[in-house]
Amino acid sequence: MQYVLPRLNDAVAHIQGDFHGKDIVSLDQFSASDLHTVFSLARQMKQLALYNEPSHILEGLVVALLFFEPSSRTFGSFAAAVKRLGGQTLEIQNPEIVSSVSKGESFEDTIRVFEAYSNALVLRHSVPGAALQAAQAAEFIPVINAGDGNNEHPTQTLLDLFTLYEQFGRLDYLTGLVAGDLANSRTLHSLIRGLSLFRGNTIYLLASERLRLAPAELAAFEERGIRLIEISSEKDIPKTCNFWYWTRIQRERLAAGDDYQGLMREQVIVTPQLLKEYASPDMILLDPLPRVGTIDPSVDADPRAVYLRSQIRNGMYVRMALLALILGRA
Numbered sequence: 001m002q003y004v005l006p007r008l009n010d011a012v013a014h015i016q017g018d019f020h021g022k023d024i025v026s027l028d029q030f031s032a033s034d035l036h037t038v039f040s041l042a043r044q045m046k047q048l049a050l051y052n053e054p055s056h057i058l059e060g061l062v063v064a065l066l067f068f069e070p071s072s073r074t075f076g077s078f079a080a081a082v083k084r085l086g087g088q089t090l091e092i093q094n095p096e097i098v099s100s101v102s103k104g105e106s107f108e109d110t111i112r113v114f115e116a117y118s119n120a121l122v123l124r125h126s127v128p129g130a131a132l133q134a135a136q137a138a139e140f141i142p143v144i145n146a147g148d149g150n151n152e153h154p155t156q157t158l159l160d161l162f163t164l165y166e167q168f169g170r171l172d173y174l175t176g177l178v179a180g181d182l183a184n185s186r187t188l189h190s191l192i193r194g195l196s197l198f199r200g201n202t203i204y205l206l207a208s209e210r211l212r213l214a215p216a217e218l219a220a221f222e223e224r225g226i227r228l229i230e231i232s233s234e235k236d237i238p239k240t241c242n243f244w245y246w247t248r249i250q251r252e253r254l255a256a257g258d259d260y261q262g263l264m265r266e267q268v269i270v271t272p273q274l275l276k277e278y279a280s281p282d283m284i285l286l287d288p289l290p291r292v293g294t295i296d297p298s299v300d301a302d303p304r305a306v307y308l309r310s311q312i313r314n315g316m317y318v319r320m321a322l323l324a325l326i327l328g329r330a
């Protein structure tokens, strides 16, 4: 099926080869060719970082990092990306405690204040749609979505796809297994969108009943032309997968009546034994991290486990590339 670029909210635009000044709110803004633009620049950024080359690419620019939710990798890699490119950061973690948000300032006002001090704003927030709202509030600078509730996490997908591309040399005709909290994992919601931009991809979905994609969501994703196959037991994992992508149960997004411990007991955990039984020798195992009941540490030594190796490092390279592109310095 031919992939048609999805309709976007009027506030954000398809990239269509021109990143300069664009907000990055959803993976739906990208075409396959836009992704490859990021990847080819990310490869150059990787060299720059590996050789610790001083860079002036973002010299004179300030990027605000406004994180209303906890973060290690996304915050750290964005901060490091700006600094490696010679730019400066304005870092605000927990604005609800340390900024005027605690005095009752509105979200829009907060965005407009930090917009006045910076050249781009990276936002993480617990409310789905907050990144779009910020993009609408910010008049002059681009906003990058660093995760909005259980909705999307587009820059995570840039690094996940870059990791797959580096490994397999292609992003089409791949078979993957995604597992864990399909209902709430924003990284997965963006990843499925991303893999739908390429032909012939199949994804097996493994989750307990409560954590599956809602039927309407599943149907909407399938309309993009990607093959999605729900399975309910590890015994149904095909041995031919190119990659596995595990996600933790998003405890902070469960409903009041949900039994977290019960769901944890139902969660399939990656162990050396599971890999031995179901994984092919040349697959790779990804996890956006943090891993909480997702992957047993004894798996870390397996060369197929890339989550603490290339996957995490690629986060900085793709963010360096994306910032250079949207700030017009590529």
Ligand code: NCD
Pocket (backbone or CB within 6 Å): 073, 074, 147, 153, 156, 186, 187, 247, 248, 288, 289, 290
């Ligand atoms: C993810 C997130 O915040 O959505 N973490 C990340 O950015 N790498 C995954 C998670 O929190 O489970």
